[in-house]
Amino acid sequence: MIFMHMADLHIGKRVNEFNMLEDQRYILKQALSIAQNNKVDVMLLAGDIYDKSLPPGEAVALLDEFLTDIVHNGMKAVVVSGNHDSPERLAFGRKLMQSEGVYVSGVFNGEMNILSLRDDFGLVNIYMLPFIKPLHVKKYFPKNEIDSYTQAVKTVIDNAKVEDKMRNVLIAHQFVVSSGVEPMRSDSENISVGGLDHVEASAFDIFDYVALGHLHHPQSIGRDAVRYAGSPLKYSFSEAGAKKEKSVTIIEMKDKKNIKISKIPLTPLRDxxxxxxxxxxxxxxxxxxxxxxxxxxxxxxxxxxxxxxxxxxxxxxxxxxxxxxxENSRTKTVEADSVAKDVTEKTSFQLFEEFYKINNNEEMEDKQKELVRGLLENMGVVI
Structure with missing residues (x-):
């Protein structure tokens, strides 16, 4: 079975007041073409599908267009909600869409939705975990100790009783770390201060592949098969530069523990x-x-x-x-050691000279000095 992993589409996003919809339509069509060329069976969309919980109509229309194209090209789509999405709105019509091959995680109810698909090697179980917080999980497991995001995620996974002899794929949207190591991040992400929302990658050990969303830079966490696809477009200038290349992830899964993971670069309409x-x-x-x-x-x-x-x-x-x-001499930080020293012993002209230097990081020119002296003299100020 061949999967394509994408995440953090943020459809409807505006960057510095620029509407990115044209760029998003362009990159989604490119991703679809890559999926066709690689004979993808299932598209995994790991959250933050929309940029806002109440997306504009044009964003909804673009997602409709993208999902329709996926289905018309013989693929299935599996979608979970991220922290930017409204799970209720994203899941609208989910039961109807399932008949067409689009599977959307519903509002979290204490369990993960599971989709089982068959290929030449047997069944593959795809577990869908929308973005969750400890409070969401505690509601359904009041007797469990759930004080962290890792405990919340582990509680849900343990309760699912995943069969480790089967091939298991998880699609989730969380901030995942490995042994406390910070993954690569960008300014366009919405991450809690202080790492309170960290989930340890070891929580996902039972899964053969973990399709993550939340971080916008494509990267693996802990092991190759726990992976962020990254956003398909750059959404901040912290990602500027050729080294911050965007991509989609292709996963070719054969029998148990026989997985090939590859990245295919995306070329934006505008960098x-x-x-x-x-x-x-x-x-x-x-x-x-x-x-x-x-x-x-x-x-x-x-x-x-x-x-x-x-x-x-x-x-x-x-x-x-x-x-x-x-960025010039006036914007650079300057030392002002002598500014407030011996103010009473300095003339008005000397004070103005120092004031000018602090604000412009350079000395006044001779013509400027003459102008200031003339102004001070006309005002009757002792210079």
């Missing part, structure tokens, strides 16, 4: 790129002729002089500038 330098250099055709001008841009300008309407100037070349920052 996230960071550029830096003086405005003149950034706008020079010689410097950007080999760059994708339609990419989403974070520009850092290093000009010392003030630039009026800088973002409009940048957008004349890079229409999809999302963010603009300044």
């Amino acid at each position: 996230m790129v960071e550029i830096k330098g003086p405005l003149k250099d950034l706008l020079d055709p010689e410097n950007h002729k080999h760059q994708g001008l339609d990419n989403y841009i974070h520009a850092t300008l290093t000009d010392n002089e003030e630039i009026i309407d800088a973002i409009s100037k940048i957008r004349s070349v890079y229409p999809n500038v999302m963010k603009i920052d300044f």
